Amino acid sequence: xxxANTTRRxxxxxxxxxxxxxxxxxALASPEALDILGITTVAGNVPLDLTQRNARLMCExxxxxxxxxxxxxxxxxxxxxxxxxSVHGTTGIDGASIHRPAVPLQDRHAVDFIVExxxxxxxxxxxxxxxxxxxxxxxxxxxxxxxLPGIRRIVMMGGAMREGxxxxxxxxxxxYVDPEAAEIVLGCGRPLTIAPLDVSxxxxxxxxxxxxxxxxxxxxxxxxxxxxxxxxxxxxxKYGTEGAPLHDPCTIAYLLAPELFEGKLxxxxxxxxxxxxxxHTAVDFWGVTGHPPNALWLHRVDPAxxxxxxxxxxGRYDG
Ligand code: RIB
Ligand code: CA
Numbered sequence: 001x002x003x004a005n006t007t008r009r010x011x012x013x014x015x016x017x018x019x020x021x022x023x024x025x026x027a028l029a030s031p032e033a034l035d036i037l038g039i040t041t042v043a044g045n046v047p048l049d050l051t052q053r054n055a056r057l058m059c060e061x062x063x064x065x066x067x068x069x070x071x072x073x074x075x076x077x078x079x080x081x082x083x084x085x086s087v088h089g090t091t092g093i094d095g096a097s098i099h100r101p102a103v104p105l106q107d108r109h110a111v112d113f114i115v116e117x118x119x120x121x122x123x124x125x126x127x128x129x130x131x132x133x134x135x136x137x138x139x140x141x142x143x144x145x146x147x148l149p150g151i152r153r154i155v156m157m158g159g160a161m162r163e164g165x166x167x168x169x170x171x172x173x174x175x176y177v178d179p180e181a182a183e184i185v186l187g188c189g190r191p192l193t194i195a196p197l198d199v200s201x202x203x204x205x206x207x208x209x210x211x212x213x214x215x216x217x218x219x220x221x222x223x224x225x226x227x228x229x230x231x232x233x234x235x236x237x238k239y240g241t242e243g244a245p246l247h248d249p250c251t252i253a254y255l256l257a258p259e260l261f262e263g264k265l266x267x268x269x270x271x272x273x274x275x276x277x278x279x280h281t282a283v284d285f286w287g288v289t290g291h292p293p294n295a296l297w298l299h300r301v302d303p304a305x306x307x308x309x310x311x312x313x314x315g316r317y318d319g
Pocket of ligand 1: 015018020166173247
């Protein structure tokens with residue numbers, strides 16, 4: 001992949017969720033590559049009051065009290081919120097030891113933080129890394145389109161093509177929850193990399209990475225084991241696999257080691273009108289529509305390299 005591996009300024013927007021939480025721990029362990037300007041949270045896997053708490057907990061576990069955490073939109077742009085407690089548990093990060101985080105919640109709304117940061121980006125534009133419903137990102141674009149030049153690239157987790165949907169037969173959760181927000185982001189005109197179920201289903205959590213984490217002395221490793229053991233149970237039963245696909249860490253892994261991934265420039269559109277196929281990502285993989293590509297659609301990942309990176313970075317946390 002052509003993305004140069006240099007220190008880049010990012011904003012992570014997420015809905016923790018165990019896989020978002022592992023994504024955060026991976027990003028927070030890589031300060032030489034990622035300057036995390038802030039973590040913004042959105043309603044998704046669980047309601048906003050829990051996703052923001054969970055993000056703050058991950059910053060505390062990682063010892064990264066320097067990274068500000070913001071709460072954003074508590075529901076999709078137009079629709080009622082759909083959550084996924086059946087997958088993630090009632091806390092969103094079942095399997096972790098939960099307490100009131102020492103890391104405070106910022107007063108500013110996440111959308112205001114995103115707008116102000118991107119307007120001030122100047123000649124050092126910011127990479128956005130959304131791993132939940134795209135409500136905050138879309139709301140920021142709608143609030144002030146002048147932010148667009150401040151976006152270097154959007155590297156998002158969402159969508160599905162060959163893998164099919166995980167929330168309906170047609171749709172992946174992040175896009176299903178807020179398809180109108182996805183439509184705004186897909187049409188924003190900024191460079192876009194999409195890590196869909198098609199790649200996350202190639203990185204299933206097996207006993208090897210879990211055993212490696214169990215051998216580590218750190219609190220982060222212990223919390224990650226607890227979260228992944230819980231996270232594995234739902235998808236193991238649903239898909240008959242040894243574990244769960246590790247969706248959201250694919251975004252950060254792409255930024256840290258793009259050579260692990262293979263993608264194709266495609267036109268990607270989203271269904272917003274149909275009740276049956278709401279949130280479906282229509283990926284023009286073979287260029288049959290004549291529409292110009294608007295996204296780099298990742299469709300292959302090196303699982304061994306992905307987990308080697310994840311274990312090496314989580315191994316940086318000391319006891
Ligand atoms: O469909 C998987 C995505 O939905 C992941 O981001 C997961 O955390 C949930 O948000
Ligand atoms: Ca997520």
